[in-house]
Amino acid sequence: MGLTKRWLEKIEARGYGDVPGKYVCYHCLGDYGLRQFIKENATERKCNYCNKYSRMNISLELETLIDYIMQCIKTEWMSPEDSGTPYETREGGWLVEPTHLYDIFWYEHPLDVSEKLFEDIVNPINNLHWSKSFSTPFPELEEYELWDRFCHLIKHEVRYFAKSIKKSNKFRSMRYLYADPRDILNHISKTVINLNMIKTIPAGTKIYRVRLDSEKRYSTAKELGTAPQIKAIYANRMSPAGVSLFYGSEKISTAIRETRGTKISSAIASIGQFETTQNMNIIDLTSLPPVPSIYDEQIRDQRTIIKFMKKFCEDFSKPITKDEKAHLEYVPTQVITEYFRYLLSGKLKVKGIKYSSAADDNGISYVLFVNNDECIESGESVKKSKLRLSHVTYKRLRAVVN
Numbered sequence: 001m002g003l004t005k006r007w008l009e010k011i012e013a014r015g016y017g018d019v020p021g022k023y024v025c026y027h028c029l030g031d032y033g034l035r036q037f038i039k040e041n042a043t044e045r046k047c048n049y050c051n052k053y054s055r056m057n058i059s060l061e062l063e064t065l066i067d068y069i070m071q072c073i074k075t076e077w078m079s080p081e082d083s084g085t086p087y088e089t090r091e092g093g094w095l096v097e098p099t100h101l102y103d104i105f106w107y108e109h110p111l112d113v114s115e116k117l118f119e120d121i122v123n124p125i126n127n128l129h130w131s132k133s134f135s136t137p138f139p140e141l142e143e144y145e146l147w148d149r150f151c152h153l154i155k156h157e158v159r160y161f162a163k164s165i166k167k168s169n170k171f172r173s174m175r176y177l178y179a180d181p182r183d184i185l186n187h188i189s190k191t192v193i194n195l196n197m198i199k200t201i202p203a204g205t206k207i208y209r210v211r212l213d214s215e216k217r218y219s220t221a222k223e224l225g226t227a228p229q230i231k232a233i234y235a236n237r238m239s240p241a242g243v244s245l246f247y248g249s250e251k252i253s254t255a256i257r258e259t260r261g262t263k264i265s266s267a268i269a270s271i272g273q274f275e276t277t278q279n280m281n282i283i284d285l286t287s288l289p290p291v292p293s294i295y296d297e298q299i300r301d302q303r304t305i306i307k308f309m310k311k312f313c314e315d316f317s318k319p320i321t322k323d324e325k326a327h328l329e330y331v332p333t334q335v336i337t338e339y340f341r342y343l344l345s346g347k348l349k350v351k352g353i354k355y356s357s358a359a360d361d362n363g364i365s366y367v368l369f370v371n372n373d374e375c376i377e378s379g380e381s382v383k384k385s386k387l388r389l390s391h392v393t394y395k396r397l398r399a400v401v402n
């Protein structure tokens with residue numbers, strides 16, 4: 001085999017051609033995964049892009065960096081020909097439009113580099129068009145779309161008898177599109193364990209709960225704690241009408257915002273400070289790590305699962321206007337809450353959920369599986385109690401004019 005042929009084969013296999021013989025330092029890239037890679041593999045002390053010179057090794061050969069970038073991109077992208085995407089010759093194009101390399105490096109997985117460095121990275125790369133695997137007839141329905149699918153099924157198709165869903169032959173290949181809601185629930189609980197989202201809140205943790213009234217002041221644990229079941233007449237984010245749960249917040253201001261809604265005239269807020277009487281395991285939806293960079297080889301394989309959980313957590317914190325659609329919008333989170341409450345066992349047995357408040361930026365709220373009997377007064381000692389009322393204050397709220 002001639003030298004030229006061997007060289008061409010090499011270029012074909014690695015996906016890029018001649019690279020300028022330059023060095024690049026980690027300061028010149030914004031993506032943390034790439035910075036990390038350069039730091040760990042640096043062989044030089046100078047950078048040809050920002051002209052920094054250091055006493056330590058801060059740079060590596062541009063070719064090594066491009067090689068690494070290509071390896072990373074290929075974990076999720078491939079040439080349209082290899083992706084299984086049908087080519088519609090009559091329509092004159094791919095069924096799913098491939099993504100341009102520039103868009104991959106600008107938007108999908110931003111390199112965050114100077115224009116010069118961007119050019120030097122992109123120019124040697126052979127393939128300008130990339131696709132994701134066309135593994136289902138609807139490739140946009142990736143795993144992280146499962147939550148949307150779950151919401152649709154629960155809201156519009158099957159709510160009480162999920163088991164009765166039959167997968168017809170016609171749809172068998174659409175694995176995610178016709179996923180059984182129970183599989184999705186299992187998937188969520190596995191994810192909660194894998195991402196270490198079960199946390200313990202220690203006994204003595206303070207949680208505030210607010211009750212509003214035009215004139216009346218409330219003062220007892222039974223009045224300020226979880227509503228008795230018979231009084232739970234409204235659907236809530238995590239509980240349907242008739243089911244009563246303890247909703248509270250880490251701060252008084254968050255508890256007031258969560259309770260008052262937007263169209264309220266002046267009112268007295270009775271603010272109960274409760275303390276947990278025992279350690280409680282809860283699912284902490286606020287502890288979700290950010291989606292890792294595709295260039296972070298250590299934890300890149302968690303990208304899909306975190307994207308999925310992110311969507312799920314956003315729904316727990318999404319404001320829903322109190323109109324006639326509210327009872328429908330709450331259904332998926334109500335189903336999940338009931339699942340967490342009754343169907344998880346062993347290590348997964350939890351007493352509540354911690355989530356970001358929909359009504360207060362940076363506010364943290366809790367829903368606890370605690371009933372009215374389990375909320376007790378400060379002097380009381382009841383064996384099965386879960387929350388003790390330790391302090392009560394009052395605040396007059398002025399009318400909110402929209």
Ligand SMILES: [Zn+2]
Pocket residue numbers: 024025026027028047048049050051052
């Ligand atoms: Zn530099």
